[in-house]
Amino acid sequence: VANTVKASPPSPAEDGPVEKGPLEPKRQRNPWGQGDRLRDEIIDGATAILERTGNESSITLRAVCREIGVTPPSISRFFTDPAQVIDLVVSRELGQMRDSMAAASEANNGDPVAQLFAVIRAVYDLGRAHPNRYRVIFERRFLPLWDEKGLVMTETAPLITESFGLVVSALTDCVAIGASTSTDVFADCVAVWCGVHGLVALPSAITTFPWPDLDNLLDKMVTRLTGLNPDAVATARKPSSQAPRRPAR
Amino acid sequence: VANTVKASPPSPAEDGPVEKGPLEPKRQRNPWGQGDRLRDEIIDGATAILERTGNESSITLRAVCREIGVTPPSISRFFTDPAQVIDLVVSRELGQMRDSMAAASEANNGDPVAQLFAVIRAVYDLGRAHPNRYRVIFERRFLPLWDEKGLVMTETAPLITESFGLVVSALTDCVAIGASTSTDVFADCVAVWCGVHGLVALPSAITTFPWPDLDNLLDKMVTRLTGLNPDAVATARKPSSQAPRRPAR
DNA sequence: TGTACATCAGTGAACGCGCGTTCACTGATGTAC
DNA sequence: TGTACATCAGTGAACGCGCGTTCACTGATGTAC
Numbered sequence: 074v075a076n077t078v079k080a081s082p083p084s085p086a087e088d089g090p091v092e093k094g095p096l097e098p099k100r101q102r103n104p105w106g107q108g109d110r111l112r113d114e115i116i117d118g119a120t121a122i123l124e125r126t127g128n129e130s131s132i133t134l135r136a137v138c139r140e141i142g143v144t145p146p147s148i149s150r151f152f153t154d155p156a157q158v159i160d161l162v163v164s165r166e167l168g169q170m171r172d173s174m175a176a177a178s179e180a181n182n183g184d185p186v187a188q189l190f191a192v193i194r195a196v197y198d199l200g201r202a203h204p205n206r207y208r209v210i211f212e213r214r215f216l217p218l219w220d221e222k223g224l225v226m227t228e229t230a231p232l233i234t235e236s237f238g239l240v241v242s243a244l245t246d247c248v249a250i251g252a253s254t255s256t257d258v259f260a261d262c263v264a265v266w267c268g269v270h271g272l273v274a275l276p277s278a279i280t281t282f283p284w285p286d287l288d289n290l291l292d293k294m295v296t297r298l299t300g301l302n303p304d305a306v307a308t309a310r311k312p313s314s315q316a317p318r319r320p321a322r
Numbered sequence: 323v324a325n326t327v328k329a330s331p332p333s334p335a336e337d338g339p340v341e342k343g344p345l346e347p348k349r350q351r352n353p354w355g356q357g358d359r360l361r362d363e364i365i366d367g368a369t370a371i372l373e374r375t376g377n378e379s380s381i382t383l384r385a386v387c388r389e390i391g392v393t394p395p396s397i398s399r400f401f402t403d404p405a406q407v408i409d410l411v412v413s414r415e416l417g418q419m420r421d422s423m424a425a426a427s428e429a430n431n432g433d434p435v436a437q438l439f440a441v442i443r444a445v446y447d448l449g450r451a452h453p454n455r456y457r458v459i460f461e462r463r464f465l466p467l468w469d470e471k472g473l474v475m476t477e478t479a480p481l482i483t484e485s486f487g488l489v490v491s492a493l494t495d496c497v498a499i500g501a502s503t504s505t506d507v508f509a510d511c512v513a514v515w516c517g518v519h520g521l522v523a524l525p526s527a528i529t530t531f532p533w534p535d536l537d538n539l540l541d542k543m544v545t546r547l548t549g550l551n552p553d554a555v556a557t558a559r560k561p562s563s564q565a566p567r568r569p570a571r
Numbered sequence: 572t573g574t575a576c577a578t579c580a581g582t583g584a585a586c587g588c589g590c591g592t593t594c595a596c597t598g599a600t601g602t603a604c
Numbered sequence: 605t606g607t608a609c610a611t612c613a614g615t616g617a618a619c620g621c622g623c624g625t626t627c628a629c630t631g632a633t634g635t636a637c
Contacts, residue, residue, distance in 0.1 A: 105633045108580050127463060130379040135623060144582055149625065212461045214376060214527055230530045237531075260534045264517070264543050270524050271516030278463055281479045282486075285509045294513050297546045354600045357613050384590065393615055398592065 100142035112151050114141050116165060119158045120206075127205030129213070132159055159213070166210050167232040170199055171239075178239050185246030186301065186309035192239045193269055193295055200273030201287075207273060237266065244299055252305035264298045349391035361400050363390045365414060368407045369455075376454035378462070381408055408462070415459050416481040419448055420488075427488050434495030435550065435558035441488045442518055442544050449522030450536075456522060486515065493548050501554035513547045 103110045118140035119132050132155045134148050152158050177191035200207040240262045247253035255261045272291055276284045296306050352359045367389035368381050381404045383397050401407050426440035449456040489511045496502035504510045521540055525533045545555055 102580055102632090105579060111580080133623065134625095145624070146583085146626080147581055150581095153624080155624095208461075208463075211524065211527060212457075214457075233528060233531065257534075260539055260542075263534055264521075264539055267520030267524050268513070268517040268543070268547075269520070271518070271520035272513075274523065275460065275516050275519050278460060279482060282482065285506075285512055290509055290513055293509075294517070294547065297549075298517075298543065300546075351599090351613055354612060360613080382590065383592095394591070395593080395616085396614055399614095402591075404591095 111143070111147065114143075115148060115151060115158060116161050117141070120162050120165070123159075123162060123209050124203065124205050127208055129159060129209065134158070159209070163210055163213055164228040164232065166206055167229055167236075170196065170210070171232050171236045173199065174236050174239050178243065181310065184310045185243055185250060186252050186305050189240070189243035189247055189299065189301075190292070190295060190306075190309065192243055193265060194291070196236075196266075197269055197273060197291055200269075200277070204273075204277040208277070211270060211274065237262065240266065247299070247301065247305070250305075252302050254300040254302070256300075261299050265295055268294045268298055360392070360396060363392075364397060364400060364407060365410050366390070369411050369414070372408075372411060372458050373452065373454050376457055378408060378458065383407070408458070412459055412462055413477045413481065415455055416478055416485075419445065419459070420481050420485045422448065423485050423488050427492065430559065433559045434492055434499060435501050435554050438489070438492035438496055438548065438550075439541070439544060439555075439558065441492055442514060443540070445485075445515075446518055446522060446540055449518075449526070453522070453526040457526070460519060460523070486511065489515065496548070496550065496554070499554075501551050503549040503551070505549075510548050514544055517543045517547055 115137055118137045122131055122136060122140055123129070134152060134155055135145050137155075137158060138145050138148055174192050174195045177195040178188055181188040181191045241258060244253060244255060244258050244262055248255055248258060269291065272287055272294065276282070276287060292306075295301070296303065364386055367386045371380055371385060371389055372378070383401060383404055384394055386404075386407060387394050387397055423441050423444045426444040427437050430437040430440045490507060493502060493504060493507050493511055493514075497504055497507060518540065521536055521543065525531070525536060541555075544550070545552065
């Protein structure tokens with residue numbers, strides 16, 4: 074009541090220099106003509122939020138704005154629905170998964186058994202190292218998007234098909250050299266894929282359970298579900314993935 | 323302005339009998355002294371919403387109110403957070419899963435191989451018949467609830483332990499009668515559990531994929547992951563679950 | 572070389588909406604006397 | 605038996621908040637002449 078100062082909205086430097094510089098990173102705007110870069114920044118921001126929270130419902134357009142330091146009207150020109158953002162996050166993550174599977178396959182060329190393990194382990198490693206990213210990819214429903222006419226709108230479907238194809242290809246080669254007794258390569262690959270998914274998804278959801286060593290269990294699971302010859306497994310090239318096999322925690 | 327009638331709030335029947343009876347089911351209130359029944363109605367309503375939408379974020383306290391025909395202040399006396407409601411839905415569903423697994427086990431007493439298949443199939447059938455319920459159970463993170471002091475608040479953990487124990491018990495018996503060569507029953511049961519989870523979860527999330535016959539794949543998966551003797555599987559009692567084995571769709 | 576104008580990448584304030592929550596209330600059922 | 609009161613199961617209106625969206629704007633960069 075005493076020193077009511079008449080609201081004075083700007084009043085820039087009454088108590089010294091405000092010095093907000095280094096505390097607020099203060100995003101600088103994109104260069105002239107490159108406004109579309111904001112689209113990628115939005116997806117980056119949403120990915121960061123998902124990695125942090127693991128919760129799709131924490132993705133709101135406004136939350137992404139706060140994350141990347143931009144105001145809500147900016148994002149509205151690119152997205153009108155948080156689900157669109159999440160869809161793009163998912164397809165980008167799926168693309169990265171396919172790439173790392175392809176790299177693992179490439180790195181073990183000529184050794185089908187090592188190749189099979191490496192490709193599977195690429196999925197497993199992604200899921201174990203980044204459970205929240207993995208969740209977003211595989212727990213999202215309607216992962217195939219349908220448009221109004223009933224067609225599948227799909228950037229994601231071919232990514233999955235390609236990824237799965239790497240598994241099928243490796244097991245096919247294993248059968249060709251007599252390392253696997255599989256008589257239904259497709260179905261067995263589906264079984265392995267589902268098995269790995271469960272091995273990643275369940276332990277990251279149920280943390281009170283006394284899980285055994287999952288790395289070993291993965292190898293056992295792959296060997297059994299694909300009908301691999303244990304001798305062939307034993308003689309396969311061993312450090313089967315690009316990444317260090319079991320990053321000590 | 324002309325015929326301002328002094329607000330007259332009730333003004334019950336000015337334009338004939340309103341006749342809203344059969345159009346609005348108009349929930350009738352719980353009897354005197356039984357207000358706590360509303361708690362169960364709330365969980366029923368939330369379960370119905372989840373079964374319909376499969377989406378946790380469609381559970382809001384107000385949505386549940388609309389579902390069961392009650393106003394928001396009523397629910398506030400029982401729950402202040404939608405997550406509490408979902409937690410109770412999850413533990414009830416987990417209890418039902420355990421019960422149906424126990425029933426399947428009981429029904430196949432004396433035949434460990436049939437028992438093992440039946441117990442696993444109880445989980446599988448639940449997941450395939452009610453994918454949305456299944457999702458809610460197993461895709462919920464922090465399924466073990468932690469209270470402020472770091473202790474596990476758990477109605478759910480023992481339910482999972484008991485359910486899993488039925489699998490372990492069946493496989494242990496299989497080993498005892500020489501039907502399985504498993505040398506690590508616990509780990510193999512974890513593998514089967516994860517495998518079944520993947521076999522339920524992935525196909526219900528990725529619907530564009532040309533999934534093979536999953537019923538057969540489940541049997542193959544169980545047989546291989548638990549080291550069951552194929553001969554023992556062939557001679558096991560066959561209609562292994564209480565429910566009809568594969569309800570024609 | 573200027574200078575007027577167009578285009579661009581955003582901002583700031585305001586909106587309507589659904590959410591969880593509050594507060595005082597209503598009307599039916601039980602209970603003391 | 606009646607009557608006053610207490611308890612119960614809710615309701616109805618209003619609130620503050622975060623959301624997505626709108627509208628007019630700002631200031632920097634490019635372009636025509």
